[in-house]
Amino acid sequence: MTKRRTAEPYKIKAVEPLNILSHEERKQALEKAGYNTFLLDSQDVYIDLLTDSGTSAMSDQQWGSLMVGDEAYAGSKSWYRLQEAVREVYGYKYVLPTHQGRGAENLLSQLKVKDGDYVPGNMYFTTTRAHQELNGGTFVDVIIDEAHDPNAELDFKGNVDLNKLQNLIMEVGAERIPFVCLAVTVNMAGGQPVSMANMREVYELCQEHGIDVMYDATRCVENAYFIKEREPGYQNTPIKDILKEMFAYSDGCTMSGKKDALVNIGGFLAMNDEELYTRSRELVVVYEGMPTYGGMAGRDMEAMAQGIYESVDDHYIEHRIQQVRYLGDQLIEAGIPMVRPIGGHAIFLDARAFLDHLDQDQFPAQALAAALYLDSGVRAMERGIVSAGRNKETGEHNKPKLEMVRLTIPRRVYTNNHMDVVADSVIELYQKRHQIKGLQMDYEPPTLRFFNARFSPKEVALLEN
Numbered sequence: 001m002t003k004r005r006t007a008e009p010y011k012i013k014a015v016e017p018l019n020i021l022s023h024e025e026r027k028q029a030l031e032k033a034g035y036n037t038f039l040l041d042s043q044d045v046y047i048d049l050l051t052d053s054g055t056s057a058m059s060d061q062q063w064g065s066l067m068v069g070d071e072a073y074a075g076s077k078s079w080y081r082l083q084e085a086v087r088e089v090y091g092y093k094y095v096l097p098t099h100q101g102r103g104a105e106n107l108l109s110q111l112k113v114k115d116g117d118y119v120p121g122n123m124y125f126t127t128t129r130a131h132q133e134l135n136g137g138t139f140v141d142v143i144i145d146e147a148h149d150p151n152a153e154l155d156f157k158g159n160v161d162l163n164k165l166q167n168l169i170m171e172v173g174a175e176r177i178p179f180v181c182l183a184v185t186v187n188m189a190g191g192q193p194v195s196m197a198n199m200r201e202v203y204e205l206c207q208e209h210g211i212d213v214m215y216d217a218t219r220c221v222e223n224a225y226f227i228k229e230r231e232p233g234y235q236n237t238p239i240k241d242i243l244k245e246m247f248a249y250s251d252g253c254t255m256s257g258k259k260d261a262l263v264n265i266g267g268f269l270a271m272n273d274e275e276l277y278t279r280s281r282e283l284v285v286v287y288e289g290m291p292t293y294g295g296m297a298g299r300d301m302e303a304m305a306q307g308i309y310e311s312v313d314d315h316y317i318e319h320r321i322q323q324v325r326y327l328g329d330q331l332i333e334a335g336i337p338m339v340r341p342i343g344g345h346a347i348f349l350d351a352r353a354f355l356d357h358l359d360q361d362q363f364p365a366q367a368l369a370a371a372l373y374l375d376s377g378v379r380a381m382e383r384g385i386v387s388a389g390r391n392k393e394t395g396e397h398n399k400p401k402l403e404m405v406r407l408t409i410p411r412r413v414y415t416n417n418h419m420d421v422v423a424d425s426v427i428e429l430y431q432k433r434h435q436i437k438g439l440q441m442d443y444e445p446p447t448l449r450f451f452n453a454r455f456s457p458k459e460v461a462l463l464e465n
């Protein structure tokens with residue numbers, strides 16, 4: 001018998017109508033946005049795959065929990081519910097709420113990173129690295145080499161290369177390494193997971209040297225699913241138990257609740273060390289708020305507590321990963337170049353291979369994201385030469401190996417029919433890829449240029465008809 005199909009493990013109670021613009025209207029919207037999808041108005045977008053951050057659909061239970069949010073300035077009941085949820089699901093002793101993930105990163109880096117320190121991690125993330133650098137640290141990439149190769153098919157492409165980590169410890173000394181930052185899963189590598197064995201080994205190595213391991217737990221539930229699916233011995237283990245074991249190999253974490261915790265805003269910093277907790281409590285009041293709200297409204301804390309419990313439902317997470325794969329498999333079938341294997345939260349199109357007639361300084365990923373919008377109203381994100389910025393010394397563009405367009409799937413928002421629309425558009429664009437022209441940058445902001453940069457086609461039109 002063929003494999004039985006499954007469907008979304010939820011039904012739809014409220015709908016948000018979508019605007020579908022004509023080709024001509026999209027052309028005008030794209031020109032107005034300077035060919036930068038970050039600058040498009042959401043009302044001009046049909047299917048929004050810009051990010052999975054803060055874009056989840058909340059459940060009826062979460063919407064209900066907004067009403068019981070306790071908005072007390074201090075000692076809110078909602079805070080205690082959130083603290084309980086984090087302790088129960090993540091297993092850490094101490095928790096501090098923050099307005100989102102980067103709030104937690106700021107506290108952690110301020111407390112632990114000093115001038116001249118090195119912070120090893122399995123590939124960088126923009127905000128995480130920025131906070132480490134702002135405090136005088138240097139990020140060192142210790143991910144396995146294959147993570148930088150879109151075609152390397154590995155079950156756990158987010159793993160740390162233990163030799164790289166060991167060598168760094170030997171080179172600079174453990175005292176210059178305040179912590180290892182381990183992302184589960186790895187966003188910039190394509191949502192690739194870390195194996196339980198690798199987490200254990202990293203933790204053991206760090207313990208030998210007295211170095212803390214702090215997770216970036218942003219997409220930890222997705223990581224747990226890949227362990228269940230791929231790592232021997234976990235096939236019958238509930239996601240909740242896999243998560244618990246994952247966190248046992250760490251000393252704390254930063255968390256953006258906007259992804260796996262299924263809320264639109266919120267985050268936290270968690271740890272087991274009492275002294276770090278005490279210092280974090282002292283600092284959180286400067287940047288976020290009282291340790292019992294940390295930049296969140298009581299109702300947001302309620303919703304996040306509920307979201308944390310919902311996120312570890314085995315049916316939910318299975319569907320989540322399968323939906324991303326549902327889209328990815330159609331693209332692979334059609335021969336579309338993309339990062340493989342398919343990761344947890346997004347499809348990363350390999351724009352260099354897709355538009356191999358364009359040089360990297362014609363911004364292929366930017367052009368492809370713009371062409372996708374023009375073709376179907378689907379909004380994606382450039383993750384390539386524009387995002388990578390310029391070299392501070394030479395002023396030249398940084399030219400990253402991975403030149404990608406990220407199609408990021410929000411959680412519980414779209415159906416597989418929407419995924420079909422996206423697949424059709426990408427496949428058709430691939431068939432007429434040689435008609436897609438390069439872009440030139442007309443306005444370049446000095447920092448984080450990808451957000452506000454403006455472009456125009458190098459030739460008359462972006463996409464010839």
Ligand code: PLI
Nearest residue numbers: 051053100101102125127187218256258
């Ligand atoms: O957006 P925040 O401040 O809640 O979280 C920052 C953050 C930290 N780590 C990782 C791995 C992220 O992906 C992340 C935010 N990511 C965004 C906004 C994204 O679009 O991927």
